[in-house]
């Protein structure tokens with residue numbers, strides 16, 4: 269008998285303690301291939317010039333022609349297509365993507381349509397029709413482009429407020445009420461998805477070694493993960509600024525993180541409201557809570573900025589400023605990139621080049637995955653950041669005309685050269701279902717710190733060699749790649765890269781005619797999670813009724829399901845019981861979890877109030 273009892277009770281009052289305690293096998297089983305329908309399909313089938321990116325579809329396959337392997341022709345292609353942004357010190361090389369001139373020509377009308385769509389979006393059109401919203405993340409770094417004065421003021425006022433607040437925290441003009449340190453030393457950021465990924469990426473990329481405030485994240489409703497963060501803070505909880513970030517202000521994981529952190533503050537005898545900051549939409553649940561409880565500060569999230577494009581709003585800027593990162597430089601980098609990516613000449617527009625390459629490489633239907641490989645440790649989280657930006661934006665069931673298209677572009681990656689010793693083997697020789705984006709950083713170390721670990725060769729030279737070796741080795745086996753090169757990882761270049769990919773996603777979405785700015789698919793999981801919790805409450809009510817009887821009536825899973833009027837949910841009921849039993853709830857389960865039919869359950873304490881409610 270597994271006898272498990274603990275603190276849990278269905279409600280908090282009047283507890284009466286109890287004495288008792290199909291057969292087709294494909295080489296690519298997970299991949300869906302479509303009939304050729306895109307310009308890419310047509311042009312590839314007719315072009316011998318560059319290697320085909322997809323070897324499993326007969327229309328696109330064929331022996332690699334000698335042309336693309338000719339180093340001089342490849343060099344010419346490199347030079348012809350190389351994009352450089354001088355002020356940003358950023359280069360984009362698309363020469364190892366095999367698009368043809370014919371393809372570029374055929375794409376031109378689509379590209380022009382996409383440029384127009386982006387122009388309309390920037391002018392304030394309802395670019396997110398489902399949610400009837402404008403899409404204005406580009407205005408955040410160029411407020412003069414907002415469609416009205418009010419939005420411009422809102423952006424500028426918020427930016428000033430962020431800078432002033434960060435300055436006051438760093439200089440200890442604003443102090444935590446009861447910390448011996450006499451100043452804030454830590455940030456605990458609570459948020460998820462777009463309310464975490466940008467700040468996490470930027471902290472890893474740009475925070476100095478000794479930032480004025482160090483940052484930690486709670487980005488899940490995993491109690492052990494939360495406990496770990498709180499435990500790591502230890503006594504420094506007293507000097508921790510807690511920033512709760514949620515655009516909607518009602519995301520359950522974030523709410524739970526907040527409640528857990530507030531409990532940790534109570535347990536430590538600290539006043540949370542003097543250390544709490546909210547970043548959320550005006551009048552959201554979070555905003556109202558922060559206002560009523562008198563938190564230290566509140567910053568707005570704008571209706572027209574989506575979570576995954578919010579890095580240049582208060583969501584990304586406040587944590588960055590508090591870590592001593594130059595946020596005006598981030599904004600300047602993004603603004604410069606925005607300017608460049610407004611060009612309607614494809615080869616002069618790096619975002620358009622990226623979108624066109626994605627379209628070519630994935631047939632405009634996401635038939636290949638994008639592996640993002642930054643060769644720089646500080647850019648480790650770029651692929652994770654891009655994963656949400658790209659996949660939540662492009663992974664859509666319906667297009668803008670309501671046709672079922674199941675669009676998307678899978679993104680994954682970690683960092684080079686580390687991945688050389690993990691999955692590059694498969695990329696080079698295994699299933700050909702991807703293209704790579706290399707992110708190269710020219711500056712290895714700050715000036716004056718380098719040394720040669722063998723004659724003529726530094727540690728950074730090895731990293732450089734690994735990158736270019738991998739790029740060549742992949743290409744020689746017809747694996748396509750894009751390379752983005754920046755001189756250094758700086759606030760300016762990071763801002764530019766964020767802007768580059770935001771725009772590339774926008775253009776690509778227009779090319780494939782989908783709404784990049786909503787996320788209806790996420791709702792299904794959220795709804796199902798809510799249903800599980802509702803079922804758990806019904807199970808507890810049923811168990812409470814049976815456990816308040818004299819003598820107590822242990823119930824089988826079938827009986828519980830029956831009394832919940834949910835016989836079809838028996839498997840979920842079993843999982844609920846198993847989870848509660850493993851977590852010291854006031855639950856007594858007899859029998860073995862391994863043979864669910866033998867299990868009988870009752871509560872170790874019954875709640876009379878709930879019974880008669």
Ligand SMILES: O=P(O)(O)OC[C@H]1O[C@](O)(CO)[C@@H](O)[C@@H]1O
Nearest residue numbers: 461462463514515516519575790
């Ligand atoms: O900022 P919020 O409203 O808490 O949302 C967090 C995340 O949840 C989503 O809405 C859906 O997963 C994301 O788009 C968003 O970034």
